Amino acid sequence: MTAIARYDGVADYYASGWGEDLTDPVTVALFDVLGDVAGQRVLDVACGHGRISRGLAHKGATVVGVDLSAAMLAKAEERESNEPLGIRYLQSDAADPELLQGDEYDAAVCSMGLSDIDNLDGTLANIRRLLRPGGIFAFAMLHPCFPGIEGVSAAWPSDGTYYDERYWQADASLSTLRQQVGANHRTLSTYLNTLHHHGLTLTQTAEPQPRITPDSPRAPMAQYPVFFVASFANS
Numbered sequence: 193m194t195a196i197a198r199y200d201g202v203a204d205y206y207a208s209g210w211g212e213d214l215t216d217p218v219t220v221a222l223f224d225v226l227g228d229v230a231g232q233r234v235l236d237v238a239c240g241h242g243r244i245s246r247g248l249a250h251k252g253a254t255v256v257g258v259d260l261s262a263a264m265l266a267k268a269e270e271r272e273s274n275e276p277l278g279i280r281y282l283q284s285d286a287a288d289p290e291l292l293q294g295d296e297y298d299a300a301v302c303s304m305g306l307s308d309i310d311n312l313d314g315t316l317a318n319i320r321r322l323l324r325p326g327g328i329f330a331f332a333m334l335h336p337c338f339p340g341i342e343g344v345s346a347a348w349p350s351d352g353t354y355y356d357e358r359y360w361q362a363d364a365s366l367s368t369l370r371q372q373v374g375a376n377h378r379t380l381s382t383y384l385n386t387l388h389h390h391g392l393t394l395t396q397t398a399e400p401q402p403r404i405t406p407d408s409p410r411a412p413m414a415q416y417p418v419f420f421v422a423s424f425a426n427s
């Protein structure tokens with residue numbers, strides 16, 4: 193399976209929309225389930241332009257960021273050369289069996305990247321291999337059960353159902369990123385069973401409500417599960 197770097201064409205768009213402010217509810221929940229990272233070696237899987245990597249480094253972690261997209265990593269590297277935090281970036285498919293052979297990490301994170309990754313099984317196998325025993329894997333993603341609202345696509349294909357697990361591209365007017373890069377829809381059971389299969393044991397979950405003003409066209413989203421955040425320990 194050859195992974196496709198779908199973010200190469202949207203790096204400017206993504207970086208302008210998802211910046212350095214890490215106070216949004218989903219990122220706060222991600223760092224909360226991850227726990228204290230000071231002094232730890234942390235792998236940022238699907239790090240993109242590095243905003244979470246930088247947040248981890250500011251919290252005292254030694255960070256390696258991995259991403260498939262050269263354009264996203266170029267932004268991360270540019271930022272690192274302007275404001276060095278000691279972050280090492282690597283271009284790779286997160287599922288490449290050769291990824292970071294011989295390394296060991298205290299923790300791994302994946303912020304809003306699991307549904308972008310085509311090979312979930314290979315990626316979780318790598319995370320398991322790279323985590324020390326007891327190490328934590330924390331992730332945040334669009335909730336697989338998000339049903340969508342007018343103008344915002346559901347987590348699952350608009351011509352299918354929750355049970356249709358496949359790559360698809362959103363079509364609703366406000367789903368501007370997923371119109372361009374699409375996503376791999378998987379049921380919640382698939383995520384949880386694949387994590388379990390790779391020896392990762394649930395430690396904490398959160399379903400943070402998005403920060404939406406009442407007059408926003410996205411306001412109805414506040415009624416539904418929008419984000420799923422969880423941490424798992426390497427057994």
Ligand SMILES: C[S@@+](CC[C@H](N)C(=O)[O-])C[C@H]1O[C@@H](n2cnc3c(N)ncnc32)[C@H](O)[C@@H]1O
Pocket residue numbers: 195197198199200210237238239240241242243244258259260261264284285286287302303304305308309310311
């Ligand atoms: C929504 S962005 C998230 C970026 C970053 N984690 C953040 O929170 O801003 C998803 C990222 O997943 C990356 N990605 C997709 N497939 C990947 C793969 N197979 N291996 C590594 N990274 C991948 C994309 O290039 C993109 O940078």
